[in-house]
Amino acid sequence: MRIGVIGVGRIGRFHAQVLRANPHVEKLVVVDRDLARGDAIATALQAIAAPSVAELLTQVDGVVIASPTDTHATIIEQAVRAGVPTFCEKPVALDLASTRRVVALVAEHHGTVQMGFQRRFDAGYIAARHAVQSGALGRVYNVRIAGHDPAPPPESYLASSGGIFRDLHIHDFDIVRWVLGQDIVEVYAQGAVLVDDMFTRQNDVDTIAGTLRFSSGALGVMTGGRHNPLGYDIRMELFGSKDSVTVGWDNRTPMHSLEPGMPAAPANAYPMFLDRFDAAYRAELEMFVDVVAGRAENPCTVADAEQSLLVALACDRSRELHRPVMIAEIAA
Numbered sequence: 001m002r003i004g005v006i007g008v009g010r011i012g013r014f015h016a017q018v019l020r021a022n023p024h025v026e027k028l029v030v031v032d033r034d035l036a037r038g039d040a041i042a043t044a045l046q047a048i049a050a051p052s053v054a055e056l057l058t059q060v061d062g063v064v065i066a067s068p069t070d071t072h073a074t075i076i077e078q079a080v081r082a083g084v085p086t087f088c089e090k091p092v093a094l095d096l097a098s099t100r101r102v103v104a105l106v107a108e109h110h111g112t113v114q115m116g117f118q119r120r121f122d123a124g125y126i127a128a129r130h131a132v133q134s135g136a137l138g139r140v141y142n143v144r145i146a147g148h149d150p151a152p153p154p155e156s157y158l159a160s161s162g163g164i165f166r167d168l169h170i171h172d173f174d175i176v177r178w179v180l181g182q183d184i185v186e187v188y189a190q191g192a193v194l195v196d197d198m199f200t201r202q203n204d205v206d207t208i209a210g211t212l213r214f215s216s217g218a219l220g221v222m223t224g225g226r227h228n229p230l231g232y233d234i235r236m237e238l239f240g241s242k243d244s245v246t247v248g249w250d251n252r253t254p255m256h257s258l259e260p261g262m263p264a265a266p267a268n269a270y271p272m273f274l275d276r277f278d279a280a281y282r283a284e285l286e287m288f289v290d291v292v293a294g295r296a297e298n299p300c301t302v303a304d305a306e307q308s309l310l311v312a313l314a315c316d317r318s319r320e321l322h323r324p325v326m327i328a329e330i331a332a
């Protein structure tokens, strides 16, 4: 099989390495707007460097898009029109109109576009979904989700990030929908700037809390932020009528109990997403190779990405207006 990678920066380089190690991938083709970077990665991975996205699309059976967010919609369109099955890093786009255009285009062309919400491939979240679906958890009452980054990104990144809900918590919205098998119908979100004044300058916040109401009536609370001195803390707790379970709690979780006799904070706590979700990133691309080969169904569609975006936009509006917001209000 021949696979292309478009954009070999932070995450694209990792994806290219993972694909290089996949026994089904015989030929790897990369392209980067920075041609020297593309050449260097191609040499390091015994891949071929293409001169352009259009040229790459003529040489591959499937393509991974890992270029910056503002390029995703255009490149997805190119790939879908070329009939090339596509994996795209999240998000499709930061605005609803562009996302919906892509959703419509993919449907019209019967295209395959797998979105990179890697938490769906994490063992803990898979087990949580199973606990809900099998009935082992019973009726779901409450969900608690935490998404805490270790350190803020640079201000230049914030300017085009779409804000904390679309940039960081979009992963929480996708995974909680997937684990519960339910939609979020209403949110009430608050934000504060407690870490760095650059967030105020960018009309963004660095610390959030909020509530979520699900279609079954279950209630969720979320917390998150851009600074956590102990590391990258991504967790979920589910409280049901038969069991209570947690995801993301292991001996590298950047949290420690103050009860007597409990261990100190781990010295090797997860520093960032590539460590925390290493196995999940590998598994999502393994699945993509199976999707390209026709052995598997697309596990995460552009329509799923639209739903998470709606929740993030509802949180933005809720924070601005200081009131609960129905998702239907944003979707209308």
Ligand SMILES: NC(=O)c1ccc[n+]([C@@H]2O[C@H](COP(=O)([O-])OP(=O)(O)OC[C@H]3O[C@@H](n4cnc5c(N)ncnc54)[C@H](O)[C@@H]3O)[C@@H](O)[C@H]2O)c1
Residues within 6 Å of the ligand: 006, 007, 008, 009, 010, 011, 012, 031, 032, 033, 034, 037, 053, 066, 067, 068, 069, 070, 071, 089, 090, 091, 116, 117, 118, 273
């Ligand atoms: N799923 C996740 O957890 C996760 C984690 C990190 C990043 N991401 C997403 O991945 C994407 C890339 O993020 P990153 O941190 O790797 O960015 P990055 O800036 O490190 O890398 C982007 C690369 O794309 C290249 N590029 C820019 N425009 C291009 C174009 N038109 N064609 C080809 N190459 C182009 C750049 O030169 C650069 O090498 C973003 O959309 C981001 O949201 C997702």
